[in-house]
Amino acid sequence: MQDAARLEILIAATAGGDKLAFRQLYQETSSHLMALLLRMLKRRDWAEDALQDSLLKVWRKSETYDPGKGSPSTWLYTIARHRALDLLRQRRPEDSLTMESDEDGTTIEMDVVDEDENPEARAIEGEGMGRLERCMKGLLSQERKSVMLAYYEGYTHPELASALDAPLGTVKSWVRRGLTKLRSCLEAQ
């Protein structure tokens, strides 16, 4: 995506109801957001629906963007990802079975996972290597898979347990340890 200062200006102008600025914002960000949505939702029509919903939210909520709380591209990606997660929640439930709450009081759902998928391999596609990617290399394979499946597929702990064929408690500790390692690696850079 374009540089942050420029996106901030476009978002600010969009907040003022400037359709021209919004169109420009769309032109500069839609293919990037689409890439994430397609990666998460797998289907072009779903991804385009989600893109439209996300950008409508951007149009309607652009005045809530605060540059002090993160970069504009992260704000846009976060909106898009949340929309994709919502859709995944809605579209997976026929495969899900609701379980009892875990010790955090979380309501647990478990999905049937497509065995043929190899999310990690697909996640490696793309260019360049940033800090996160370098730090991801420091994780054990199962920790890395857990984090990636949670990010790209929106998997919950029980879904991860099912996908990775491991007990819930084990999967939770993979996620926890993975994130702890990432935190210290990212801070060190």
Place this chain on the structure above:
Amino acid sequence: MRYQNNELRGQLAAEYALGTLRGRARARFEKLLRGDAGLREEVVFWHERFSEFARRLKPVAPRAVVWASLEYTIAADAKKVAALPNRAAKPPRALVWQAWAAAATVAAVALGMGLQREQARTAELVAALEAVQNNPLPYVAVIQPEGGDARWAITLHPNKHVMRIALTGSKMPADISARSLELWMLDSKGTPHSLGLLPVAGTSAAHDMPLPDMPADEMGAALTLAISEEPRGGSPTGLPTGRVLGAVPAVRAL
């Protein structure tokens, strides 16, 4: 509650951003977030880092229908625009020339749907007339930028390489002692082509000026003209470098 534990706070923020914090735990965490700036910063940290997963994916262009549908929806959101004062008085400051691709849409919006349909019919009529006359019709447009009362009525004769510009009003939209106003034609890709400097207050009202060659394949029923503010003497780069003061459609005059 255990939220005072720093390690746990960091862990929950990470799992919240990753999405593995769910259900009531998520709702509780969100409630805490509202009153805890430190926790919000931690979540921002993770959102920023995780967005790298998205950034490294290759862009995929959505189909045009997505924008068309959005545009239709936001057109119905006119209330929002009406409710916000002064938006026209405060255009974004630093939209550089890349933004010009979008300036073309100002013209499209100004035309409106009905007029656009009208134009499609006009295009056929124009083609028929030109075939008979073998004498292309000129393009006409009127630009009155915000911030002044100056209006430029512009007639372009591409085949004769002449443009006639009539200026009315005297209050310029920019400080003309320091800046020049440059006229541009935007092609269908939004790339600006300089047509020359605009006459400003203090000169006589009607001007015939040489018109540079315009891209022949862009000479349809309508094109887009725009004005930018440039250093004295015009853009040093051949592309707009300053503020865009206005953009309007120029249509074939019947």
